[in-house]
Amino acid sequence: MSGFVGRQDELAELGEITGAAAAGQVAAAVVVGEPGSGKSRLLAEAAGRAPLSNRFRVVGYEPEREVPLAAASDLLLALAASPATHGLEALLFADDREDAAALQPLRIFESAHRALRMVGPALVLVDDVQWIDELSLAICHYLVRAAHDRGESLALIAGGRPSGTSIALVESLAQVLPPEHLRRLELGPLASGEALELVGMLEPGLSQGAAREVVARSGGSPFWLEALVRTAGGEVDAGRLVTARLRGASGDAGGLLALLAVAGRPLAFDDAAELKGWEMSRLEQALRELVSRGVAVDSGGRVWLAHDLIRVAAAGEVPEEQRLDVHRRLGNWLMRSAGNDVRRLREALAHRHAAGLPSVDVADRLVRSPQRTLLGEEGLALLVEIADESESSAQSVLMLNEQIAALATDLARHDVALERSLLLAERWPDSLRRARALLDGARSAFALDDLDRASGYLARARATHAGDELLDLEFDVQQAALDLWGAGPKERGRALAHEAVERGRRLYESDERSRDDGAGG
Numbered sequence: 001m002s003g004f005v006g007r008q009d010e011l012a013e014l015g016e017i018t019g020a021a022a023a024g025q026v027a028a029a030v031v032v033g034e035p036g037s038g039k040s041r042l043l044a045e046a047a048g049r050a051p052l053s054n055r056f057r058v059v060g061y062e063p064e065r066e067v068p069l070a071a072a073s074d075l076l077l078a079l080a081a082s083p084a085t086h087g088l089e090a091l092l093f094a095d096d097r098e099d100a101a102a103l104q105p106l107r108i109f110e111s112a113h114r115a116l117r118m119v120g121p122a123l124v125l126v127d128d129v130q131w132i133d134e135l136s137l138a139i140c141h142y143l144v145r146a147a148h149d150r151g152e153s154l155a156l157i158a159g160g161r162p163s164g165t166s167i168a169l170v171e172s173l174a175q176v177l178p179p180e181h182l183r184r185l186e187l188g189p190l191a192s193g194e195a196l197e198l199v200g201m202l203e204p205g206l207s208q209g210a211a212r213e214v215v216a217r218s219g220g221s222p223f224w225l226e227a228l229v230r231t232a233g234g235e236v237d238a239g240r241l242v243t244a245r246l247r248g249a250s251g252d253a254g255g256l257l258a259l260l261a262v263a264g265r266p267l268a269f270d271d272a273a274e275l276k277g278w279e280m281s282r283l284e285q286a287l288r289e290l291v292s293r294g295v296a297v298d299s300g301g302r303v304w305l306a307h308d309l310i311r312v313a314a315a316g317e318v319p320e321e322q323r324l325d326v327h328r329r330l331g332n333w334l335m336r337s338a339g340n341d342v343r344r345l346r347e348a349l350a351h352r353h354a355a356g357l358p359s360v361d362v363a364d365r366l367v368r369s370p371q372r373t374l375l376g377e378e379g380l381a382l383l384v385e386i387a388d389e390s391e392s393s394a395q396s397v398l399m400l401n402e403q404i405a406a407l408a409t410d411l412a413r414h415d416v417a418l419e420r421s422l423l424l425a426e427r428w429p430d431s432l433r434r435a436r437a438l439l440d441g442a443r444s445a446f447a448l449d450d451l452d453r454a455s456g457y458l459a460r461a462r463a464t465h466a467g468d469e470l471l472d473l474e475f476d477v478q479q480a481a482l483d484l485w486g487a488g489p490k491e492r493g494r495a496l497a498h499e500a501v502e503r504g505r506r507l508y509e510s511d512e513r514s515r516d517d518g519a520g521g
């Protein structure tokens with residue numbers, strides 16, 4: 001096992017719990033965290049440091065979650081083996097059938113409690129709470145309550161994934177123990193310094209850069225840190241891990257996983273059911289399978305995959321045909337529910353695009369939205385991709401490219417804007433629009449501080465179309481800017497700027513007049 005990093009606060013809190021038991025009191029802690037966050041490891045470290053030599057374990061196993069007393073069997077066997085407790089042994093191993101049928105939980109609980117009292121201050125470690133059968137959970141509760149009521153000592157430290165069972169355990173303990181003797185710990189990701197330290201221990205030869213990359217991709221989860229280090233950052237093992245975790249799962253569980261992986265976002269249960277075309281009960285069954293395997297997490301009526309690496313790995317395993325189908329369903333569903341929400345439209349676009357559905361219309365709706373800068377660089381890249389894949393000379397695609405150039409300028413991606421403008425300067429059939437595109441290109445080059453190219457595009461623009469008053473004015477404004485910012489003398493620029501302002505005013509006034517005339521006539 002690798003070295004241990006971080007978790008100092010948690011260890012201190014757990015130390016107080018075991019310390020209290022060593023001092024003759026009863027105290028408990030429940031550690032809750034996502035799959036792979038390090039609960040089991042933290043429990044082991046805490047136990048190793050505890051001033052209590054009597055330790056017992058209760059561990060839940062998923063296939064046995066319905067089996068009465070399965071999780072507590074180790075604890076019961078250990079207690080039954082102690083010389084002072086033949087009563088318990090008789091209860092547990094009664095071989096005549098009648099006695100077995102009359103298995104009385106309370107008698108077993110009470111015998112276990114007495115046996116535990118005989119051994120002195122003890123630590124009971126409870127792991128994988130989410131899979132613990134009901135009776136075993138009841139024993140844990142009983143042992144704590146009985147010890148507390150009778151003034152004895154006991155420490156119980158439990159760990160589990162976020163689940164109803166974990167919540168129930170905390171709540172039942174809270175009814176018994178005073179608040180200062182009950183802790184609920186939320187185990188989050190490792191801090192990046194700690195994660196780097198762990199990577200350093202696991203793979204001392206790794207470069208700083210590679211280590212940082214692994215840390216970033218792991219999201220601070222120790223489980224995924226190890227998995228990534230083991231595969232030198234590859235995705236292969238994450239895929240294998242998912243496959244291993246899904247062994248024996250139903251086809252429906254696989255189908256739901258595919259949906260979640262391709263969706264890449266949390267889904268409300270009813271939305272997921274609608275997307276799959278399933279009854280709610282069928283969805284819930286598949287959901288339970290994924291959650292119990294630590295692949296998915298659910299809370300507040302929504303479900304998502306437990307880790308982004310799981311999503312990536314699972315998405316890689318989805319067969320092509322199924323992947324396209326999921327994209328199509330998601331795209332259509334999001335389009336229906338998007339309204340004006342630019343983020344949902346953006347998601348819809350991505351899915352329709354991935355499904356190979358016509359996307360230029362959606363892209364155009366999106367790129368003209370007032371909130372378009374929310375699309376960011378990623379959205380911009382997607383729009384470029386869609387435009388480039390579509391029939392390049394179609395009017396709708398030319399207009400889309402124009403809007404993309406404008407968005408790129410808003411996002412200060414002048415390189416992208418320039419590229420779009422040059423493309424349009426080739427493709428617009430009429431010379432006025434080609435000249436305009438070249439002027440836009442000159443502006444982008446100017447913004448990129450490339451004055452030579454800007455001058456070149458401006459000259460080409462002038463040569464492409466002349467005689468349009470407004471366009472000529474814009475040419476001069478751009479020329480003035482180039483002169484004023486260039487290395488040469490500034491006189492021409494200043495003169496041009498003044499003159500352009502004058503012309504601009506005249507143009508504006510005549511425009512006003514003609515509008516007034518139009519309104520009057």
Ligand SMILES: Nc1ncnc2c1ncn2[C@@H]1O[C@H](COP(=O)(O)OP(=O)(O)OP(=O)(O)O)[C@@H](O)[C@H]1O
Nearest residue numbers: 003004005007034035036037038039040041222223
């Ligand atoms: N603080 C830590 N320092 C070093 N290694 C750690 C630390 N925490 C966890 N690990 C390692 O990361 C891996 C995953 O941790 P662990 O099995 O404890 O997670 P878990 O939360 O119990 O997961 P699950 O809920 O799936 O059981 C283990 O190999 C463990 O040894």
Ligand SMILES: [Mg+2]
Nearest residue numbers: 039040127128
């Ligand atoms: Mg664990």
